[in-house]
Amino acid sequence: MNFIPSRASAIENLDKFVENNLYEYSKLRNFDFGVNNRSNISCLSPYITHGIISELELIKKSLNKFSFVKNEKFIQEILWRTYWKGWLELRPNVWTDYLSELKKIRNEYTDNAEYKNAIEGNTNIECFNEWVNELKEKNYLHNHARMWFASIWIFTLELPWQLGAEFFMKHLFDGDAAANTLGWRWVAGIQTPGKNYLASEWNIQKFTNNRFKNIKLKENALPKISNKNYFASKLEFNNPQNLEEKNLLIFENNLSFEVNDFNKQKFKKIILISNKSENRVIVLSENVMKFKSQLIEDQKKRLEEKSISCEIIDLTEIQNINEDTYGLYPTVGENLDYVNLNKLKIEFLYRKLDQFSWQYCNKGFFNFKNYIPKIITTFN
Numbered sequence: 006m007n008f009i010p011s012r013a014s015a016i017e018n019l020d021k022f023v024e025n026n027l028y029e030y031s032k033l034r035n036f037d038f039g040v041n042n043r044s045n046i047s048c049l050s051p052y053i054t055h056g057i058i059s060e061l062e063l064i065k066k067s068l069n070k071f072s073f074v075k076n077e078k079f080i081q082e083i084l085w086r087t088y089w090k091g092w093l094e095l096r097p098n099v100w101t102d103y104l105s106e107l108k109k110i111r112n113e114y115t116d117n118a119e120y121k122n123a124i125e126g127n128t129n130i131e132c133f134n135e136w137v138n139e140l141k142e143k144n145y146l147h148n149h150a151r152m153w154f155a156s157i158w159i160f161t162l163e164l165p166w167q168l169g170a171e172f173f174m175k176h177l178f179d180g181d182a183a184a185n186t187l188g189w190r191w192v193a194g195i196q197t198p199g200k201n202y203l204a205s206e207w208n209i210q211k212f213t214n215n216r217f218k219n220i221k222l223k224e225n226a227l228p229k230i231s232n233k234n235y236f237a238s239k240l241e242f243n244n245p246q247n248l249e250e251k252n253l254l255i256f257e258n259n260l261s262f263e264v265n266d267f268n269k270q271k272f273k274k275i276i277l278i279s280n281k282s283e284n285r286v287i288v289l290s291e292n293v294m295k296f297k298s299q300l301i302e303d304q305k306k307r308l309e310e311k312s313i314s315c316e317i318i319d320l321t322e323i324q325n326i327n328e329d330t331y332g333l334y335p336t337v338g339e340n341l342d343y344v345n346l347n348k349l350k351i352e353f354l355y356r357k358l359d360q361f362s363w364q365y366c367n368k369g370f371f372n373f374k375n376y377i378p379k380i381i382t383t384f385n
């Protein structure tokens with residue numbers, strides 16, 4: 006699977022998937038058939054993470070093809086992302102605490118041989134080594150492989166989950182503060198306290214279609230324990246009543262002005278923000294940085310084709326931005342951290358899907374699931 010960094014490719018992949026593979030998604034989605042056979046899943050996350058295509062576009066296209074009942078699993082997965090993002094928005098300290106723990110642990114592990122072997126794909130677990138190489142070369146892993154990987158990292162190799170989450174963020178094209186941090190916390194057993202995800206030999210063997218055998222894992226390890234409790238804050242994601250004609254800042258999570266809720270509004274100029282690795286706690290790999298900058302260029306090109314005035318600036322330059330500017334909300338993560346750290350006064354605009362759905366993210370996903378039909382009818 007090659008991820009071509011353009012909206013045109015994202016749409017083409019989406020259409021192909023809906024047309025040819027969606028009907029078998031719920032039956033086959035858990036199988037990781039290997040890098041050359043990814044048609045059982047959509048592989049759209051690198052695009053959705055950057056807002057190249059929106060969750061609602063996916064849901065609408067899938068519902069044009071099949072009924073809600075037939076599509077339920079796919080729609081649930083798409084909205085997992087929305088749920089994780091909302092959950093973290095309500096508890097942003099989970100992210101900031103993660104980053105400060107990471108900084109501390111990093112120092113402790115700089116010369117740790119097990120850690121070095123793990124990130125070099127040099128362990129005695131063949132499947133794990135293969136996923137390390139796949140992650141570095143293809144910048145993507147199947148969902149089940151991410152679960153096995155994280156579980157082996159935490160419970161068999163006994164490495165801190167924070168370092169594993171950093172390794173994923175560094176190399177994944179779809180690296181996302183919410184899905185990644187909460188995914189790792191969930192495997193470790195601290196997201197749902199007391200319930201960890203344990204990878205097992207039979208499960209890996211079955212769902213990799215017997216590509217791997219004789220996998221020696223610690224299959225009975227206990228969940229990790231966290232002494233921190235996080236409580237959901239009150240929602241405060243309000244859009245201004247009447248939008249004025251100002252500039253609009255777009256961060257790397259909303260790179261399709263065409264599909265955002267404000268595309269009918271007139272803005273003076275669209276300013277696309279590029280965030281280099283120097284501004285990030287987690288330094289991203291060259292592949293990931295290149296992918297992001299190509300997606301930004303692609304958005305610029307599409308805006309110019311429509312004669313919409315736009316420019317690309319470095320994140321550090323937003324210090325010079327005056328009050329004549331709105332910003333599409335970047336969500337909890339490194340871009341928002343920069344804005345907060347520098348006390349920048351940006352009036353944020355929130356996506357309607359997020360505003361509506363995040364109110365249901367204060368409890369677990371099983372509670373959130375009950376609201377999915379309501380979310381669908383509100384937006385479809």
Ligand SMILES: Cc1cc2nc3c(=O)[nH]c(=O)nc-3n(C[C@H](O)[C@H](O)[C@H](O)COP(=O)(O)OP(=O)(O)OC[C@H]3O[C@@H](n4cnc5c(N)ncnc54)[C@H](O)[C@@H]3O)c2cc1C
Pocket residue numbers: 034046047048049050051053054082083084085086087089146147148149151152155173177179180181182184185186188189192
């Ligand atoms: C430890 C761990 C780390 C993860 N890190 C990330 C990350 O950094 N970024 C990221 O986007 N996803 C992450 N995920 C979630 C999931 O693995 C990917 O979204 C999925 O594998 C993307 O592949 P796909 O597009 O083919 O998914 P499909 O199966 O085709 O699903 C369609 C869409 O639904 C959403 N989705 C599916 N599963 C999940 C899930 N478990 N959580 C949230 N959204 C989901 C994605 O937007 C995906 O594109 C992580 C999962 C784990 C267990």
